[in-house]
Amino acid sequence: MNAIISLCHFCEIHGPQVLFCTQPSHPQGIEGGVSGVGVVVEEQYNTMQLLLSRTQEQDGAQDLKSLVSEPSTPTPSSGNHCEGCYSVKPGFVSHDDDVKVSYVSSRQPHNREVFSMIRQACLRSLTGEVCPGTEGPIFFGNDQQGHVISYSFHIKDFQARGFQRRYSIIIVMMDKIYLLNSWPFLVKNLKIVVEHLQEKAQKVHDVEQTKSPREPNKLASFRINPKPARSLMELTEDRNIFKILHVSFVWILKACGNRITESLLEGPPTEDSIIDMEKQEETEEGFIKLFKKDDTEEDIEEEKETEKEGEEEEDEEESTSAVQNIRYLLRSLGEKKFHILAHHAVIGNQIIVRGALKPAVKAVLSALKCIVPKGCCRVVSYSQEYEASWKCNFLGLAPDVHIPNHIMATEMFVLVEVISPEVDTTVPTTISPPGLDQLRECDFSLASPTTLPDKGPAVLTKMEMALKNENLTQEVLEQYLICLKEEWMNKVKVLFKFTKAGGSRSEEDTKKLLQVVGAQEEDKQLLKFWMTGLSCHYKTHILSTTKSHH
Known part of the structure; x- marks a missing residue:
């Protein structure tokens, strides 16, 4: 003492x-x-x-x-x-x-x-x-x-x-x-x-x-x-x-x-942490298994997807690399094109990245994932055929895969073409973070049939300002993005409880709530999409609590 x-x-x-x-x-x-x-x-x-x-x-x-x-x-x-x-x-x-x-x-x-x-x-x-x-x-x-x-x-x-x-x-x-x-x-x-x-x-x-x-x-x-x-x-x-x-x-x-000792207490788990915990279950024998739906015809068709997604575990261990990649992506595309791409990502439009260099395609998808909550990310990292947007909002395609015409006419998506020179893939490149060497050798083109609002969500503006701030280290930027996402997920929780668990609400009531939580009209589409990323645990808790009160 x-x-x-x-x-x-x-x-x-x-x-x-x-x-x-x-x-x-x-x-x-x-x-x-x-x-x-x-x-x-x-x-x-x-x-x-x-x-x-x-x-x-x-x-x-x-x-x-x-x-x-x-x-x-x-x-x-x-x-x-x-x-x-x-x-x-x-x-x-x-x-x-x-x-x-x-x-x-x-x-x-x-x-x-x-x-x-x-x-x-x-x-x-x-x-x-x-x-x-x-x-x-x-x-x-x-x-x-x-x-x-x-x-x-x-x-x-x-x-x-x-x-x-x-x-x-x-x-x-x-x-x-x-x-x-x-x-x-x-x-x-x-x-x-x-x-x-x-x-x-x-x-x-x-x-x-x-x-x-x-x-x-x-x-x-x-x-x-x-x-x-x-x-x-x-x-x-x-x-x-x-x-x-x-x-x-x-x-x-x-x-x-x-008698009294100081101890470091961790805060409540973030939504991303809860999503990670919901993806795994411990058996009585102490083994960890992933949640898996009952086998259906669709599941059989998606087995190849599972093989492709197995490589995504590496991305979770390389979050700092993803931050570095997204900064490079910002410099390569330019502020205007990057804003369009990031705007599509945060409001839930399908991001299609097509290219011959698989590591570069995966690096682009991994970079964009760091500005979206984990619960909102449905990823197919590299596929030989087009997958619908309800299956994945982040899709990597081989260069010879064509997007169906009806999708081109109706879907809300943005297509990123990764144009890469011929490289010798047998030469290992382990000095830079994964995908960064390939990104530096590539050019990018952007195309989308969707017209976006002139003003983007407020959280996207803050993210872009942080990405452009070179005084922030990779580690600081990573934590800042996590805090921004958690801040807006808290707004999403309030909106979910207000709209889904509180009965019917008028448009005027919803507008007043958005003002209270500090959201504007341009944020509504983002809030609606991010609501799909809430954990099952939170949704079940709110809905069951509401039913018990009624």
């Missing part, structure tokens, strides 16, 4: 004073081989009560005259402090070999900035901040001076005005959330330490009270002229009281640090 615990005292002569501080530090800051209070760092005791009961029977702590230097902050001279302001000199240390951390206790922190924070917290703890009742915990602080849990209390002193002295234990930490989450644990154990001190002081007070003069005039003069403050060791008659505080504070810091 990266915090500092301090014992503070309100001196009637010198005001609020810091008596004793315990803080963690790295071992290289302390030279020597003293093991300190091993019982604490080894965590032999699970509770503070057991620790306090056993600590008094041990003498494990050692004075560190040669190990702990004098505080770098100015310390009061002998004329500026009294016995009540005294604790230990120079202090104690405990080493935790498991995590390579040392816990150092001294009168003041060695760092000037830390001392300033502790001093400020001490002043507020004993003068400015008031807790409910005469003693107890309170929280205060800010991001500049640190956040503080202060436990104020009184120690019996028969020679003091009012027969008691005011003390506080403060825990200063910069992490507000961590400190507040630790409040129950810290307050509980600070209370145990305080009660232990009060119990010792109460016994001394009772003994002194029995020995004190009984005459009223002597008692009155004694109250008028109280003696100077006595040290905590004298008030408790325990010369090892600061050793006990040392092991107690170390135990609190270590136990609290082990």
Whole structure:
């Protein structure tokens, strides 16, 4: 736990004073081989009560005259402090070999900035901040001076005005959330330490009270002229009281640090991740199998498609290469032609890439897939015959495959011709990402019977701007495209729930919803197409939830 615990005292002569501080530090800051209070760092005791009961029977702590230097902050001279302001000199240390951390206790922190924070917290703890009742915990602080849990209390002193002295234990930490989450644990154990001190002081007070003069005039003069403050060791008659505080504070810091640990939490799975999970199923034997429809005539006809799609697994492992390929495609086609091609892709029109060089055809398809959600991608990477758009929206064709006339007249598609020179395919090209060498050797032509709107979807505009930004690395660009797709898939989810699961909706209601989610008229076709890419899990959940409500 990266915090500092301090014992503070309100001196009637010198005001609020810091008596004793315990803080963690790295071992290289302390030279020597003293093991300190091993019982604490080894965590032999699970509770503070057991620790306090056993600590008094041990003498494990050692004075560190040669190990702990004098505080770098100015310390009061002998004329500026009294016995009540005294604790230990120079202090104690405990080493935790498991995590390579040392816990150092001294009168003041060695760092000037830390001392300033502790001093400020001490002043507020004993003068400015008031807790409910005469003693107890309170929280205060800010991001500049640190956040503080202060436990104020009184120690019996028969020679003091009012027969008691005011003390506080403060825990200063910069992490507000961590400190507040630790409040129950810290307050509980600070209370145990305080009660232990009060119990010792109460016994001394009772003994002194029995020995004190009984005459009223002597008692009155004694109250008028109280003696100077006595040290905590004298008030408790325990010369090892600061050793006990040392092991107690170390135990609190270590136990609290082990109690709450930070862990990296992954966010909810993206739609692409859910789509990937839905494509596979684990059997009772632990094997992974792909989802497969019942065999039909159509499935038999599509067996050759499965063979072609088997090569697509490599593309998933080369997403960064796909990003590099799409950037090259943008430069090769030019901004205007690339915009047309990408516009067709994001609204669901069939993308047909035809060419003799199979790796180049696959590289173009793989590149375009990175701007479309996975659930919307139905791919036939390379075929010897035309496949209908309802089967695939990304289609790779051999150069001699002709598109039927009725398709040319009616279908919404764009044809990309990959014009490649004669190359020696026996020469391996493994230096560049897959397909990039072939793309560099090819020319491209674009043709489509479809007329697109002048203004494209907003998400496409953002994607094109990112692709043209050369300051973005391949990895950053890849993550940016993922975030953009997920952002718009969230809009699609809202629209799906609104239209499919919410009953009949008017055109006016839908228009208002689009305004709420930040979509315009030019985005409607994209949203409608991307809705087909929602996972079966999400669709089933929304529809079943809606039915249960009705």
